[in-house]
Amino acid sequence: MFGILKVALKLLVNDKGKFSALLMGITFAVFLMVMMTSMFSGILARAASSVVNVGAKVWVLDPAVNNVSNSIPLPDYVLNSVRSIKGVEYAEPIYFGAALAKLDNGTFQAVSIIGLDDGTLYGRPELTEGNIENIYAENAFIVVQDAEFNKLGNPKIGTEFEINDHRGRVVGIAKVAASSLFGVPTLYTTYNRALTYIPTTRFTNSFLLVEPKSDKDIPFIQHEVQRMGYQALTNDQFIQKISDFYKYQTGMGINVLLMTIISFIVGLSISGQTFYTFILENLEKFGALKAIGAKGRELVSMILFQATFTSLLGYGFGVGLATSLMILARLKLPDYAAQVTFYNLGLAFFMVMIIAGISSYIGIRKVLQIQPFDIFRG
Amino acid sequence: MLRKVAIKAIGLNKWFGEDETKTLAVSDVSFEAYHGEMLYIVGPSGSGKTTLLSIISGLLKPNSGKVIVESRNIWEMPPDDIANFRLNKIGFVFQDFHLFPKLTTAENVAIPLILKRLNWDEAIKTAIDYLNIVGLKNKADLPPLKLSGGEQQRVAIARAIAAKPEILILDEPTASLDGDTGRKIIEFVKQNVLNETRCIIIVTHDSRIYEYADAIMSMEDGKIIKIQRNTYEK
Numbered sequence: 060m061f062g063i064l065k066v067a068l069k070l071l072v073n074d075k076g077k078f079s080a081l082l083m084g085i086t087f088a089v090f091l092m093v094m095m096t097s098m099f100s101g102i103l104a105r106a107a108s109s110v111v112n113v114g115a116k117v118w119v120l121d122p123a124v125n126n127v128s129n130s131i132p133l134p135d136y137v138l139n140s141v142r143s144i145k146g147v148e149y150a151e152p153i154y155f156g157a158a159l160a161k162l163d164n165g166t167f168q169a170v171s172i173i174g175l176d177d178g179t180l181y182g183r184p185e186l187t188e189g190n191i192e193n194i195y196a197e198n199a200f201i202v203v204q205d206a207e208f209n210k211l212g213n214p215k216i217g218t219e220f221e222i223n224d225h226r227g228r229v230v231g232i233a234k235v236a237a238s239s240l241f242g243v244p245t246l247y248t249t250y251n252r253a254l255t256y257i258p259t260t261r262f263t264n265s266f267l268l269v270e271p272k273s274d275k276d277i278p279f280i281q282h283e284v285q286r287m288g289y290q291a292l293t294n295d296q297f298i299q300k301i302s303d304f305y306k307y308q309t310g311m312g313i314n315v316l317l318m319t320i321i322s323f324i325v326g327l328s329i330s331g332q333t334f335y336t337f338i339l340e341n342l343e344k345f346g347a348l349k350a351i352g353a354k355g356r357e358l359v360s361m362i363l364f365q366a367t368f369t370s371l372l373g374y375g376f377g378v379g380l381a382t383s384l385m386i387l388a389r390l391k392l393p394d395y396a397a398q399v400t401f402y403n404l405g406l407a408f409f410m411v412m413i414i415a416g417i418s419s420y421i422g423i424r425k426v427l428q429i430q431p432f433d434i435f436r437g
Numbered sequence: 438m439l440r441k442v443a444i445k446a447i448g449l450n451k452w453f454g455e456d457e458t459k460t461l462a463v464s465d466v467s468f469e470a471y472h473g474e475m476l477y478i479v480g481p482s483g484s485g486k487t488t489l490l491s492i493i494s495g496l497l498k499p500n501s502g503k504v505i506v507e508s509r510n511i512w513e514m515p516p517d518d519i520a521n522f523r524l525n526k527i528g529f530v531f532q533d534f535h536l537f538p539k540l541t542t543a544e545n546v547a548i549p550l551i552l553k554r555l556n557w558d559e560a561i562k563t564a565i566d567y568l569n570i571v572g573l574k575n576k577a578d579l580p581p582l583k584l585s586g587g588e589q590q591r592v593a594i595a596r597a598i599a600a601k602p603e604i605l606i607l608d609e610p611t612a613s614l615d616g617d618t619g620r621k622i623i624e625f626v627k628q629n630v631l632n633e634t635r636c637i638i639i640v641t642h643d644s645r646i647y648e649y650a651d652a653i654m655s656m657e658d659g660k661i662i663k664i665q666r667n668t669y670e671k
Contacts, residue, residue: 062551062560066540073539347535350496351596352524352552354517432497434531 063353067361068368070341077340080333081369082376085414088326089377089407090384092319096403097385099315101396106305107298108237109173109245112203113153113182115268117277118297122290125304128171128241130155132262137289141267144283146276151176152264154250156257157243161221162212170211170222171245174253181268184247189216189231194249201231203245205238206393222246225256242394323410330373331418334366338422342429350431358426366419374411378404440471442505443604443636444493449502451488451659462488463499464659472603475627475637475649480656486640487608489656493638494527494606495519506604524552528597532609534589536581542592543568543577549600567595570629587618591625598630605630607639616645623649 072078104111109127110118119141121131133152141150154174159167175183175194183191184203193199200222202214211220218229227246239245248256254263269291271277277293284291292300306312338345345358381399388395451463463485470476478486491497493504495511503510511522523529528549536545546564547557555563568574571591573584581589590610597605607626611619623639623646631637639650647653652666 062555062557065557066537066544066548066551069544070537070539341537343533343535344537347529347531348548348552349520350494350523350529350531351549352520352522352527352600354520357552430496432491434535 063357063361064364067364070344070361071337071365071368074337077333077337078369081330081337082373084326084329084333085370085373085411086376086380087329088322088414089374089411090380091322091325092407092410093378093381093399093403094384094397095315095318095322096406097381097397097399099311100400100403101398102240102311103302103305104237104398105240105396107301108235108239109155109171110294110297110301111237112184112235113173113268115153115182115294116271116274117269117280117291117293119150119267119269119284119289119291120297122288124290125308126301127155127266128157130265132260133264133267133289134262135264137287138264138267140287141269141280141284141291144280146272146279148270148272149179149181150267150269151179151181152250153182153266153268154253154263155265156253156259158223158257160211160227160244160246161224163218163220164212168210169243171239171241171243172222172253172257173245173247174250175247176268177249177251180249181270184233184235186231187234191231193230194247196228196230198226198228199230199248199252200227201233201247202229203233203235203247205235205245207238207242207244209393210242211244222256223258227256238394238396240396319406319410323414326411327414327417330369330414331421334369334418335421335425337365338362338425342425343434345426346429346431346434349429350434355427359423362419362422362426366415366422370411370415370418374408377411378407440473442469443472443474444470444638445503445505446489446493447503447505449489449492449499449504451485451492451497451499461659463492466502466656466659466661468654468661468664470604470636470638470652472636473631473633474651475631475639476652476654477647477650478638478640478654478656479642479647482642484656485659486656488659490606490608490638490640494529494604495523524549524600526603528600528602528605530590530593530597530605530607530610532612534581534593534613536589536592536596538580538582540580541578542573542581542584545581545592546596546599548596553600564595564599567599568592570598571595571625586614587622590614590618590622594622594626594630603635605635605637607637607641609641609643610639611641611643611646619643620646 124130138152156172158170158172160170161167194201214229216229220227271280281291385397447467449463449466452459452461454460466489480486492499498512504512543561543564546567547560550560550563565574565577568577571594573591581592627649654661655663
């Protein structure tokens, strides 16, 4: 069988024009599919960046909340009630808000402020410069060094700026696992200072962060919180909820899905049509092979091999091209939100296999229909 | 000398279409072809030559009748066995050669050997030996389109004999060639390809090559009207 597959390979690659067209069609389709899904994955990952960075085991929130930036503050009694649930080791509030920073050069920059519980600093980031205790100093803020860091003029420890007309001073630089989606720098401070700096509503607890005594206690905690009319989600569940919101309730998901389908159709059209032409041009030769003594399954394996080989090669080129472009883009645009996941790669691979399957099905049908007798008739 | 029968056709009938559109292509055809014999099938267009050729070579199933090779009716074999029969017993030289333009001449000749599961290197080596027989060893690495019509015909012959078939079938072998080249090809086939263990059947319109025939079978309207053996005079 190896010999006949080598014949198939030579027939394919020696027809340079058709082979290039096939390869380009599939490469382009894979490139588009991987780019679209990777950008979407990147957006989803960044949308949940605060949840990832804070890293609490359980989050308590209003059931109507779909993402961190639009929290609905919880009444104070909820905090006390959660603390009294059996299985809760401790529970602390966290504050998420937005403010306007005035920089040294007089420009304004919108910022996100995260207020950590004054007593425990639960959800604090990892510092690369400075000490976490300094967060208690007067006007102290910790700046997150992410893709948005330079929007604050690359501040150092000691840099001062104004936040909502209050003085602010950088006491630490932190690193986080994920950058935020909206292109706004993030500052950490204490819960009470955040409330001082930012105008607030009647209730101020954006979320409650819960540390259970053990993971086994989580279902009970969730159940008890639900009885109070609120929702308790694990870190992963909250990330999933945010993802679902962007996928299904913002129109982004359907747009990306449509683009992916269009990419698939473009790839299928180009490669399917080219492969069909390739088969048509070689149809008499396949008939001659049949006449010489090739069996139907040998011809089928030749066509399947040709389609699979082209598809896999096109897949490799497409993924390579997409990732290269992402790397280049990230060099110039630190904000560029795209991430290649196994899911993206798997989806593109699945779609390429469908392209290979449909293309080869068309070819196989044609080749199996030809009668070797037709070769004599011309 | 008692000659061995290479292929025997008994009462072959083949028609196309049904009722009013029914066309009889081959009607009650019976004949024998022998090893060591070059048998021509001749006749006007539409006389059933190609249909008969397709039936006896295992490409087109007759409506009735038998084709006996080595005491077996090939049309009673399962499809895979018929394919194996074509691969092992029959060599084809098609009118338009049907060489693969994207393969080298050696690779083209190696195809039946590859189908017979010879490994690639061995098949190419054997193919070059057969190209040597047809005088084209030095063109083994060229694609067929770089060869003249006569050379392409010889490559097709090398491919047909590479699997050592007992029966060689040539469909209008001189139709695509000029008179001189056509004659040289048939002369070459007669001298170098025909042997005591091989039967060659040629379908042709070309009366200029009749002189090389051992037997000529004339057809008209799907029927054999005459078989002449060793009697043809130029």
